[in-house]
Amino acid sequence: MSTSEAATVLPVYDVAPGQGxxxxxxxxxxxxxxxxxxxxxxxxxxxxSFPMRLFHRSDRGSRCMAFLxxxxxIAAFGPLLAAAIATGTSDETLSVFTExxxxxxxxxxxxxxxxxxxxSAVAAGYLVLSLxxxxxxxxxxxxxxxxxxxxxxxxxxxxxLTSAAAAATAIVAxxxxxxxxxxxxxxxxxxxxxxxxxxxxxxxxxxxxVIFVLLVVLAAFAIRKR
Amino acid sequence: MSSANEATVIHVDNTTGKAPVTAxxxxxxxxxxxxxxxxxxSGGVPFLLRGGADGFRRCMAFVDLxxxxVAFGPTLAAAIATATSNETLSVFTExxxxxxxxxxxxxxxxxxxxNAIAAGYLVLSLxxxxxxxxxPKATVVRLxxxxxxxxxxxxxxxxxxxxxxIVYVxxxxxxxxxxxxxxxxxxxxxxxxxxxxxxxxxxxLVFILLVLLSACAIRRRPC
Numbered sequence: 001m002s003t004s005e006a007a008t009v010l011p012v013y014d015v016a017p018g019q020g021x022x023x024x025x026x027x028x029x030x031x032x033x034x035x036x037x038x039x040x041x042x043x044x045x046x047x048x049s050f051p052m053r054l055f056h057r058s059d060r061g062s063r064c065m066a067f068l069x070x071x072x073x074i075a076a077f078g079p080l081l082a083a084a085i086a087t088g089t090s091d092e093t094l095s096v097f098t099e100x101x102x103x104x105x106x107x108x109x110x111x112x113x114x115x116x117x118x119x120s121a122v123a124a125g126y127l128v129l130s131l132x133x134x135x136x137x138x139x140x141x142x143x144x145x146x147x148x149x150x151x152x153x154x155x156x157x158x159x160x161l162t163s164a165a166a167a168a169t170a171i172v173a174x175x176x177x178x179x180x181x182x183x184x185x186x187x188x189x190x191x192x193x194x195x196x197x198x199x200x201x202x203x204x205x206x207x208x209x210v211i212f213v214l215l216v217v218l219a220a221f222a223i224r225k226r
Numbered sequence: 227m228s229s230a231n232e233a234t235v236i237h238v239d240n241t242t243g244k245a246p247v248t249a250x251x252x253x254x255x256x257x258x259x260x261x262x263x264x265x266x267x268s269g270g271v272p273f274l275l276r277g278g279a280d281g282f283r284r285c286m287a288f289v290d291l292x293x294x295x296v297a298f299g300p301t302l303a304a305a306i307a308t309a310t311s312n313e314t315l316s317v318f319t320e321x322x323x324x325x326x327x328x329x330x331x332x333x334x335x336x337x338x339x340x341n342a343i344a345a346g347y348l349v350l351s352l353x354x355x356x357x358x359x360x361x362p363k364a365t366v367v368r369l370x371x372x373x374x375x376x377x378x379x380x381x382x383x384x385x386x387x388x389x390x391x392i393v394y395v396x397x398x399x400x401x402x403x404x405x406x407x408x409x410x411x412x413x414x415x416x417x418x419x420x421x422x423x424x425x426x427x428x429x430x431l432v433f434i435l436l437v438l439l440s441a442c443a444i445r446r447r448p449c
Contacts, residue, residue, distance in 0.1 A: 105402060109400065109401070109402035112391045112394075144447070148441060148442070148445060151438075151441050152438055155376070155379070155434055155438065158376075158379065159379060159383050159434055162379075162384050162387070163383050163387040166385070166387035166388040167390060167391035168391075169384075169388060170387075170388035170389075170392050173333070174392070175403070177332075179331065181325075181331075182326075182331075182396070182405075182406070184395075184403075184405040185403070185404060185405070187404075213380060216437070217372070217376060219441075220369055220440070220441055220444060224365050224369055226446065
């Protein structure tokens, strides 16, 4: 090693963004000579004394996406609650009755509508429970693990909700049109209110399904950005 | 210079000639070390078992490829089995012949179409998955695959659930709506469609796993 020129020592701080005190380079112990007087030759990352980075300029994009995620969750909650309530209160009794039989339709009589009620309620409850996590991601956009967990649970609830909405749709279509080959009579001719309510509930739950898909895709974009 | 917590010191010699390499390589568990050792060749290690974040992503992409091949079978089988589920009873009257086909139920038509689309999508996404193996850093490909897989999850789940609802009514009937269970008469038709629905739900599970895998592989830090 030549002695005429001093080697330039570049102390590199191995600090992950958002962590605490960086470990200091071993001063001049290992350097063969003192670092040059010009500080411009040495590159240093500034030591972060504040443990949590709030409102850093580079987080703007992912914070915006996290806020959009939060808003979408609130938007999806309304239709789901409406679908659950509409299905649950879709009791209808016809004014026609015979000696042995009273014509009545309730969501209980169709397992698909029961499934829709339960799945909508579960998804609505999940959205409420995931709101604090989403708010935390807005405050601290560096957390990709939380976004990933939200994506995982969103996917599972999406599958559940889609399944319930599709099964209810099949039964509603059957109730509206009937089936000639299987000799299934369309019951919507008699039960107007019941049919209207359940059809509306199905439409609302599909709206929530679309919002859930947007949530999943948005979370994937946000994970990639960081 | 010997403790593991100390920062890496790199000596840059300003003279001509090589600088002495006294810096220790950064530990592999610190991905934020600004100095990457590019010239470290993983010689002798199999392609998929290399370490680091890239090796992890490669492994995930390989599992992704395998899962796609696994999901192709059930979707294609479900589509074909339902489309060929023609059954004619030996009983017939003067005006009417008892026959059941998937055409008679719009739900089953949707089921066949959705499963065929899913099977075609799986075949078309195989090259993208291979690209994901070869280039572990290409997160755009994985993002595209994730979006496609999410759409497929919704489509196949909807088709399978709607068909399941119809199959349930065909098996059990509905007392309140006076819908007769037709499976008493049409045995083969019912069996075929029930099996198709089960296969389609298996494919849904695999699609969900694909979504989760893609999301895991997109992360900068290995999860």
